[in-house]
Amino acid sequence: MKTIIITGGGSGLGKELALLFSQKGYHVVLAGRTVEKLSSVRNELADGGGNADVMVVDIRNREDVFSKVKELCGKYDVYGLVNNAGVGHFGPFGDMDDAQIVEMLDTNVLGTILMTKAVLPILLGRREGRIMxxxxxxxxxxxxxEAVYCASKFAVRGFTESLQKEFEGRSIKINAVYMGGMDTPFWTDSDHVKDPSRLRSAREVAEFIMEQMEQDTIVIESKKG
Structure with missing residues (x-):
């Protein structure tokens, strides 16, 4: 059974992608920092007949990432990685706290790069795989x-497009997914989006992604209809 790692798998889009990958027969590893949320999703997948495990990891920490991925790859046939974990802080740039800036860059950019660097050699060794x-x-x-948030996402875009060129024509598929805001807990502590209910649900976005996985670039705008 092929294993796919999903960071930020404890809620929102990560959870919905986990459910859909599980339905397609993948063994899902839910990665993140909050064991309670991850375990809840694992139990939900198991109740539906799926196969899932939890990997508690701080994707911003190189030693933690590489040791946890190495341990995981000793147990399972790791086929792919979904870099879904991310954080956002919003407001005028001049009011942005330094700690918020560092958190966004460390999580959104460094975390994505570290997880990819840890998993990629495994995919190269098996000569197939997927990074989304x-x-x-x-x-x-x-x-x-959204100045710093956008800066972090532009960085991940450049990283992803470069990987697509580097592995063009090879058996490792690299997906770049650009989706608008979703109606998820992401907005719980923010007033940046006044009415999240007008946005697409995480389930709807996850279904769009699964339908378009053979495309290099997937763009899903936020508004319904």
């Missing part, structure tokens, strides 16, 4: 009160 980077439409265009 969940980037956001904030990686396509600048937005008001």
């Amino acid at each position: 980077n969940i980037i956001s439409t904030a990686g396509l265009r600048g937005k008001v009160n």
